[in-house]
Amino acid sequence: MALEGWRNRLTARRVRPGNGEPLPRFRWWQLLSRSVRTLTLRAPDGTTPTYAVDVRQLGDRDDGAVRARLYLDGALFAFSTVPARFAVPGGRIEVAVGSFGLRRCHFVRTNGTAVPLVPHPASAEGRRAHLHHTRPGLSRVVGVVSTLLVLVGICVAVPQLVETISQAPPIADSLGTFDSPVRIPPAVNIAAGVAAVVGSTERALRLRSNWLDSLAS
Numbered sequence: 001m002a003l004e005g006w007r008n009r010l011t012a013r014r015v016r017p018g019n020g021e022p023l024p025r026f027r028w029w030q031l032l033s034r035s036v037r038t039l040t041l042r043a044p045d046g047t048t049p050t051y052a053v054d055v056r057q058l059g060d061r062d063d064g065a066v067r068a069r070l071y072l073d074g075a076l077f078a079f080s081t082v083p084a085r086f087a088v089p090g091g092r093i094e095v096a097v098g099s100f101g102l103r104r105c106h107f108v109r110t111n112g113t114a115v116p117l118v119p120h121p122a123s124a125e126g127r128r129a130h131l132h133h134t135r136p137g138l139s140r141v142v143g144v145v146s147t148l149l150v151l152v153g154i155c156v157a158v159p160q161l162v163e164t165i166s167q168a169p170p171i172a173d174s175l176g177t178f179d180s181p182v183r184i185p186p187a188v189n190i191a192a193g194v195a196a197v198v199g200s201t202e203r204a205l206r207l208r209s210n211w212l213d214s215l216a217s
Contacts, residue, residue, distance in 0.1 A: 011080070011083060011084065011085045012085065014080045014081055014084065015078050015079070015080045015084070015085070015086060016078065016079055016080065017077075017078055018069070018070070018071075018075070018076030018077045018078050018079055019076055020075045020076055020077075021075070021076045022074055022075060022076075023036075023052055023054060023071045023074050023075075023076070024054075026120050026122045026123060028122070030123075031122075031123065031124050032057075032101075032124050032201070033056060033057055033058050034054070034055070034056050034057070034123065035053075035054070035055045035057065035101065035102050035105070035119070035120075035123060035125060036052060036053070036054050036055075036119070036120035036123055037052070037053050037102075037105045037116070037117035037118060037119050037120065037125070038050060038051065038052045038053075038117055038118050038120070039051045039052075039053075039088075039093065039107050039117045039118065041088060041089050041090060041107075042089075042090075043089045044089060049072055049073055049089075050072075050073055050074075051070060051071065051072055051077075051086075051088060051093065051117075052070070052071040052074070053068055053069070053070055053071075053086075053093060053095055053105055053117060054068070054069045054071065055067070055068050055069070055082070055095065055097060055102060055105075057097060057101055057102075065081050066081065066082050066097055067079050067080060067081050067082065067084075068080055068081075068082050068084040068086075068095040070084075070086045070093065082095055082096060082097045083095065083096040083097075083104075084096075088107070090109055090110060091107055091108050091109040091110050092107075092108050093105070093106070093107055093108075093117070094106050094108055094114075098204060098209045099200070099209075100197070100200040100201045100203070100204040100209055101125075101201065101204030101205065101209065102125070102204060102207060103204070103207065103209050104207060105117050105207065106207075116207055124205055125205045125206075128202070128205040128206060129206075132206075142202065143202075143203075143206070143208075145199070146198070146199040146200075146202035146203050147199065147203070148199070149195040149196055149198055149199030149200075150196055150199040150200055150203065152192055152195055152196065153192050153193065153195060153196025153199070153200075154196075156184060156188070156189065156192040156193075157192070157193075157196075160184070160189075
């Protein structure tokens, strides 16, 4: 609990006030490099403000840092490097980024329940969500295939990783070395890596990526 409290305080200190600049339009070439998600809430005064979270996965041009920007009714309200946590009426918005896109962009209510923000319809996440709503059967098949691609990447990568680590002198001297029973051709390694990246990217579009995706790729 103490560690979690320290992390929360550190995250809160990273938040900076915005200057009110407008939310930039979403461009087609930002399909896989930018995420915009929105949330409409009912404030205590009866108003319904709309929040938007804008994340450029490749980082900002000036310093390369990945930041989450929070817009209130289209104007920049606050920003923070990720992982980010923004206080909003009724709870907070949590944002985290992984190797292949957003890992988390949720509104967490004060009672602890969490719901994902709605993706911009022009973004890759929005197009993936549209597929899920219009063709749920196909969406489930795509989701299963992406998970299988990640698992294939893990099955290929893990034995080779263990073999490499076991050859380090301290480990080899104390535990011995591990020799992978299967020698995988370079072409298969490349194909498995590409498949894992594709699968992990698709999972990130649904906020489903986790440590397994990083391990597979």
